[in-house]
Amino acid sequence: MTGPGQVRPVALSEVFATTVTDAAAMGFVLARLPKSAAPVLWVQDRLSAKEAGQPYPPGMGAERQLIWVHVSHSSDALWAMEEGLRCHALGAVVGEIWGAPKALSFTATKRLAMRAEAAGVSCWLIRRAAPPEVSAARDRWRITSLPSAPHPHDAQSPGVARWQAELFKSRTKKPGTWRVGHDRAADRIHILAPGRDGAVAAADGAHRKRAL
């Protein structure tokens, strides 16, 4: 198991977007979805779709099958995600929940996590405008956009996307902060350099590998 580049975490993971309009969290989730033809159930509540936009398939890679569920309440979104986790034919279940609704309690996340583990389907929660309250998610990430890599041919234009991925709570891995780049053509994440986080920066690669 490696850090952010790990392919298939079969559990519930939470991703927090630092700002509402930042699509880095979604890009991070997309890059880590299993690379299979199995359809992805994408559940959005109304505010997420209104404030942060809808997923746009031409930009997400057209070969990925998508089932988009658009509901008005977060409780319905959680119900739809739980239903999706009963279906083993899905590749992944992604939910976008706005804020910190009552329905998304510790119990609800625990249910999601256990269902995801039982079904072997990875489940992702994208949270916006939400404080990181107590949750049963196995991994909790905070993703922020960084200025992109220089474009190889055009100094003016934005290049490969770069994010700061902060794993601030995890059950199986050691938390840390990484600066990662997203290679869109190969659809993979690579670690650029250790961030300014002291603990991670002090440890060398061997130590981190063992701890993770």
Added chain:
Amino acid sequence: MERWQRQMERTGNAPSEDLPTALVADGPHGQVIHATNRAARLAGIATGARVVDMRAVCPELRVEYADLAGDAQALKRLSLWARRWCPWTVVDGADGLILETTGSDHLMGGEAAMLTEMEARLSTLGLSARLAVAPTWGAAWALARFGPVRAICTEESCAADLHALPVAALRLEAETVLLLRRLGLKTIGQLAEVPRLSLTRRFARSALEMNPPMRLDQAMGRLAEPVASVEARAPILAQARLPEPIQDPTAYVPQLCEEVCAQLEHQGLGCRQLHLVVYRTDGEVRRLEVATAAPSREPVHLCRLFQDRLERLDPGFGFDLITLEARRVEPIATVQTQLGGGGEGGVPLSHLIDRLTARLGPRAVKRPQLRESHLPERAAVWAAEQGAGATAVQARPIRLLHPPEEVRVLYAVPEGPPAQFVWRRQTHRVVRYAGPERIAPEWWRDRPGTRLRDYFRIEDQAGGRYWLYREGLHEDGRGGDPRWFVHGCFA
């Protein structure tokens, strides 16, 4: 006979028309004559007689086997072909067609003209036909076989037209006809004059084919005999009649689902649409409708589709009859997915979509359909079915705002990207940009005056990557100053 003649002609070894020929079928006491040609009829060959007897009458008779199954097939095909005249046709016995022409005769210029046209059309197929129009099935049968050529009979003239026909015209069995002849009742008119009471007593226990009064009633239209078309399928329906009006149908739905599924399984079908109707005691009817993504006949699954919706049913003062009907049915084949016989773990994908659709509504569950369009919002639309189309060549954002949100911009150069823009009360300074990518309006779909769009991929000082566009150009004659919108976000 005519079908056989045409087949023989096609193979090139058709006998001469003048040679008496007969088709035979196996009877209980040896072969009997099934059909004859004109020469054989003139030679005195009777249909239904034994072949050995007829050989004695006409030694040069040529005998061939009749293809009864083939005849039945051909008649069925002909009944479908006869839908050119009316929409409701059905095969009648081994040698007849019934066409329900009510309301369609005027299209051919009246009933007489219609019969003439039918005869002409059938004769081009090489078939001779005896036609009659009558208000009932029985009367039409009788007039076509025993009545005048192209008989037309109305409601009023029905009794008079049938009066002189023999009793065999009532679609009775030979023994019953013989019995009636022995009783001295040779025509339908004579039969109708016999007091009804004694006739009914005589034939009270007999089946329909041996029951002259009932056959007479059918011919006169006193006993209904509907024409059931070949395509009309009996509804797949289950009912629960309740002794007392109740408010909550939940307890009855599983049983109804099981009954419907048993019927579906019997016919090898699966339902796509289920209607649950409750008949309320106050004279109102309330219905619920669920649909499935793939044909299904699993009672547990179908029952679960109703689970969350039964509470939305308005029961009023209660209801005492519940019906469940499979409206749209499709054939499904039973497929074994694993060698061991067990299914895959978990719920099938179609069941998941059904469950989501049933609870959240059909508009909440959608799949992307990619279309060939340059306009981003038209290139991918959300629909009920997944559809593949052209994929974008240019860089496209992963999120799209719907609708695009207008921003205030500060220009650096009029035709270039903005230096800075204010979106949702936050100022974003443009650090890097790519573009413009010009997307012209689709003139064949858009209203006149729609402005073109220049898209820019923009990165702000914090690393946020957005997709902005300028709608229109300066002084393009389509409105005032161009406006700027945010349309999406890149990862």
